[in-house]
Amino acid sequence: MRGNPFKLGSLVLLSVLLVAAGCASVTSVTPTTALPTPVAEPHPGSAVLLLDEQFRGEQRNPNAATQIDLGAAHSAAFATVFNALIEQLIVADELPESLANGEILIRPRLREVQVAAPSETYLNVYEVWLKYSLQLYNDQLEVIDEWFMPAYGKTPDNFMLSRGNAIQRATDTALRDIGAKLLIDFHRIPSLAQWRSSQPSAAVVGQ
Numbered sequence: 513m514r515g516n517p518f519k520l521g522s523l524v525l526l527s528v529l530l531v532a533a534g535c536a537s538v539t540s541v542t543p544t545t546a547l548p549t550p551v552a553e554p555h556p557g558s559a560v561l562l563l564d565e566q567f568r569g570e571q572r573n574p575n576a577a578t579q580i581d582l583g584a585a586h587s588a589a590f591a592t593v594f595n596a597l598i599e600q601l602i603v604a605d606e607l608p609e610s611l612a613n614g615e616i617l618i619r620p621r622l623r624e625v626q627v628a629a630p631s632e633t634y635l636n637v638y639e640v641w642l643k644y645s646l647q648l649y650n651d652q653l654e655v656i657d658e659w660f661m662p663a664y665g666k667t668p669d670n671f672m673l674s675r676g677n678a679i680q681r682a683t684d685t686a687l688r689d690i691g692a693k694l695l696i697d698f699h700r701i702p703s704l705a706q707w708r709s710s711q712p713s714a715a716v717v718g719q
Contacts, residue, residue: 539578539676543585545684547691550596555699558600560608562619563587568605572625580625580683582642589687590620593694610653614711616704617649623660627679638678639666642686648704657703663689 570583595601611617624643630636642663648656665685667678699705 538573538576539679540581541579541676541679541683542581543680543683543687545585545589545687547589547592547688550593550691550695552596552695554595554597554599556599558602558612558615559594559598560602560604560611560615560617561591561594562604562607562617563590564605564607564619567620567622570622572622574625574627578627578679580627580640580679582622582625582683585684585687586620586622586642586690589691590694593691594618597694597698607653611649611651613651615651616656616707617653619647619649621645621647627682629675637666637668638673638675638682639664640679640682640686642683642690644690646698646701648701650707656707657701659701659703661690661693661697663687663693665689 568583568587570586571579571581573579591603608617621644622642623645624641626641628639630638642665644661644663646659646661648659650656663686665682665687667673667681667685673681
């Protein structure tokens with residue numbers, strides 16, 4: 513029995529379309545935000561900001577349809593903010609063998625990325641949540657604390673924006689939120705303040 517050529521052709525076309533849709537379904541986003549140099553009085557002292565290879569190349573897939581390349585943008589954001597916060601800052605890509613007396617080491621880690629689209633929240637915006645932690649080490653390279661820091665960004669609305677552009681804008685806003693929170697809260701971290709107060713050296717960061 514001969515098959516229906518129209519039906520067979522339709523099935524082949526449908527299969528091709530499904531494969532093509534699957535291949536094109538992932539939206540790749542690279543944030544482009546460049547934080548302006550904060551207007552802040554840097555605290556005296558010195559610190560090492562460790563931005564290792566993993567952090568500089570960070571790439572996350574918060575869901576099956578989205579890939580966000582955060583490495584370059586968040587590395588630049590953390591370097592910009594901490595250069596304004598601390599008088600003497602060294603940016604390193606490897607863990608140093610030792611630190612100077614009274615110096616601290618700051619190691620940011622990206623812990624979680626979430627994205628919400630209008631179809632998921634019934635709001636006319638795209639939203640991005642970033643969760644970072646700051647691992648803080650004393651001058652003996654002993655862990656003082658790990659301080660967690662969430663950030664949030666959204667688009668004003670999703671009109672006239674592609675999915676990729678909307679997620680990029682929301683991610684840029686979340687990175688600016690990180691900068692603002694660091695400027696306000698970093699020197700208030702209780703464990704860091706407690707360690708500072710226990711050190712006799714005037715070179716301790718923030719004293």
